[in-house]
Amino acid sequence: MDQKTKLFPELRRPLFYLQQGIRNVISKYLNNRRSDWEFRYGIGYREFLETSDQEARYYILSGILSEFVSKQGRKIDILDVGCGCGTLCPMIGNLVARYAGTDLSVKAIEEAKTRFPNHPQFHFSAEDFADLKESEKYDVVLFTEVFYYFPMRDIETYFSKALRMLKPGGTLLISMGEGPKAKWVWRRLLALQKPVKLLGFGGGKKSTRWRVGWFEPTVAVPQITGTQKT
Numbered sequence: 001m002d003q004k005t006k007l008f009p010e011l012r013r014p015l016f017y018l019q020q021g022i023r024n025v026i027s028k029y030l031n032n033r034r035s036d037w038e039f040r041y042g043i044g045y046r047e048f049l050e051t052s053d054q055e056a057r058y059y060i061l062s063g064i065l066s067e068f069v070s071k072q073g074r075k076i077d078i079l080d081v082g083c084g085c086g087t088l089c090p091m092i093g094n095l096v097a098r099y100a101g102t103d104l105s106v107k108a109i110e111e112a113k114t115r116f117p118n119h120p121q122f123h124f125s126a127e128d129f130a131d132l133k134e135s136e137k138y139d140v141v142l143f144t145e146v147f148y149y150f151p152m153r154d155i156e157t158y159f160s161k162a163l164r165m166l167k168p169g170g171t172l173l174i175s176m177g178e179g180p181k182a183k184w185v186w187r188r189l190l191a192l193q194k195p196v197k198l199l200g201f202g203g204g205k206k207s208t209r210w211r212v213g214w215f216e217p218t219v220a221v222p223q224i225t226g227t228q229k230t
């Protein structure tokens with residue numbers, strides 16, 4: 001607690017929301033800088049991600065993943081892009097053969113590593129999605145509350161990169177909360193590809209409503225040229 005909030009503890013919450021809200025706007029609309037994420041995790045962003053409203057969406061996502069695991073009939077390999085401090089891990093530990101959690105924030109990844117030291121299936125790395133190698137393939141590539149931090153100019157590139165990182169039969173899952181940037185990003189994504197499923201969930205408040213989309217690599221239909229013989 002800093003000096004101001006020590007003297008006025010009731011300021012702690014509003015100050016947190018103000019500071020992290022400003023950085024949120026910068027990340028979403030101006031420049032998605034690592035330094036803003038380090039700042040947010042430094043002032044207690046993990047606590048915010050673990051509030052009950054937020055936790056509800058991890059349960060929804062783990063239910064979606066669980067259905068995917070039962071269809072596959074085996075544990076799966078997952079890439080969780082922008083995994084934060086590994087908040088989803090406790091709900092999906094029994095579903096994964098390999099979980100690769102990656103995040104721009106070094107602080108978040110350090111925290112994730114200290115939280116889950118004895119889980120050989122969990123691997124964490126501090127990396128920008130843009131720098132990940134495409135040669136690694138996964139059954140599921142997951143972006144929960146991450147895609148709308150990417151600059152609009154990168155949406156197509158990152159979407160197709162994520163699809164290329166899927167194993168055959170794999171699924172790309174993208175979830176985003178409501179808000180103007182999410183609307184623009186969804187519009188762009190839905191124009192690129194029709195999702196297999198699009199689900200809305202959450203509460204009455206705008207800040208607790210989310211949408212999650214399932215995408216699969218589309219099979220390229222060969223162009224038929226000339227006359228076809230039957």
Ligand SMILES: C[S@@+](CC[C@H](N)C(=O)[O-])C[C@H]1O[C@@H](n2cnc3c(N)ncnc32)[C@H](O)[C@@H]1O
Nearest residue numbers: 037049082083084103104105128129144145146
């Ligand atoms: C809103 S938080 C969501 C964290 C977690 N996925 C969740 O649902 O609780 C967004 C996360 O995305 C990470 N992030 C933003 N841009 C990224 C990028 N280019 N590559 C990897 N992670 C990124 C941030 O550091 C942050 O931890």
